[in-house]
Amino acid sequence: MNKINIYFNRWFSVAFHYMNLIRNNEDGIPVQIFATHPDIRHMSLQGADVAGTEPELEGIEYVQFCVDFCRRNEIDIFIPRLHMLDIALHVSMFDAIGTKVLVCRDLDLLETIMDKGKFYENVRQTGIMTIPDYHVVSTAEQFRAAYEELVAEGHQVCFKPTETEGGLGFRIINNSRSPLQELFGHVTSQISFEEAYRTLASVDSFPNLMVMELLDGYEYSIDCLADAKGALLAAVPRRKAGGRLRLMEHIPELEEIASRVAETYRIPFNFNIQMKYSGGVPKLLEINPRMSGGLHISCLSGINFPYLAVKSALGGEVQPAGFAGNVLASHVEQPLIMRINGESVITDSP
Incomplete structure (x- = not known):
C-alpha cells in the first residue's frame, strides 16, 4: 500500500501528538508526515518524517508557498492552522493539484467564527445555545x-x-x-x-x-469530529480537574449542544466548542474550526480524532464513535533528542 502524504503547516507544539496519532492509526495505513515552521527546531516538527522551514508570508503569497510545497511533495492531505482563512479562500488551488484540505469551505461561516463578536450575534439569532x-x-x-x-x-x-x-x-x-x-x-x-x-x-x-x-463555573472544551459534509460523528466534553488532571465525561446537555452546532453550521472534520458554566447554565466562549490544543488528551477516550478526520477526507467510511465511560487523564514531560528529518540536531547557536 502506498504511503499517504500528510502536510501540517505552522502549528502549535501539540501537533507532535496529532502526527503520532495519525501515524499509529488503528487501520495500519502507512503515512508520511511533512511539516513546516519558521523555526526548524520547533517542537511540532519532531513528529514529522520530513521537516522544513516556511517563510514569513501572508495572503496569496503564503497560499502559493503551501500549494508549491504540496505539489512538490505530492501531498494527499493538508491540515492547515496558520492563515486558515486565506487557504480556505483559495482552496481550489489545492483541488487542482489533487490535495485535499481539512478546512471549512464555507467562507462566510469561517470568517464569522473567527470574529467572536460576529459569531455571538449569529448564535443569538439561531438560539441553539446560551451566550454570555x-x-x-x-x-x-x-x-x-x-x-x-x-x-x-x-x-x-x-x-x-x-x-x-x-x-x-x-x-x-x-x-x-x-x-x-x-x-x-x-x-x-x-x-x-x-x-x-x-x-x-x-x-x-x-x-x-x-x-x-465573567463566567464562574467549570469550563468545558468539547472536541468534535464530523465527516466531510459536517455530520457529527463524535463529541467528547473535557475539563480541567485540578492541577494537571483532565476529565473527559459524558455531559448530555453539552453533547446535545455539539449536535445542534453540527446540524446548524456543518463544520467538517475536527472542531472544538468551548463552553463555561454560570449559574448552572453552559454558555458559549468560542468555537475553533480546527483541532484544539488539548485534542490529544481527548483521544485517550479511545477516539482517534486526527486520524479519523484524515480517513473521512480520503473517502473512507467512519462510523459514529462514542466513549464508554468517564476518563481521568494527565501528562508528564518526556525528554527528546531533537531531530530534523531523522538526524540529530547539533548546533553551537543558542
Missing part, C-alpha cells in the same frame, strides 16, 4: 459604558479581543487588586477598570474588544 452578556467596543468611552452596564446587571467583567487565539488578550477587571503585591507575585490576567480605561483612552480607537460577563 456582552458588548463589542472600539473606543474608551464605549468600553466604560459597556463595563458600567454589565456591573449594573450584577456581573463581574472581563474582556478580550474579538479576533484572537487561546487566552491572548484576555483580562479580568478587578478593582480590589494590589499592584504592589502583584509586583512580588505571579503575573496575572487581572487589571483594574481605571488601568484598562487609561490605556484604551490613549488612542482614538482600537481593534474590537468584547466586554462580557
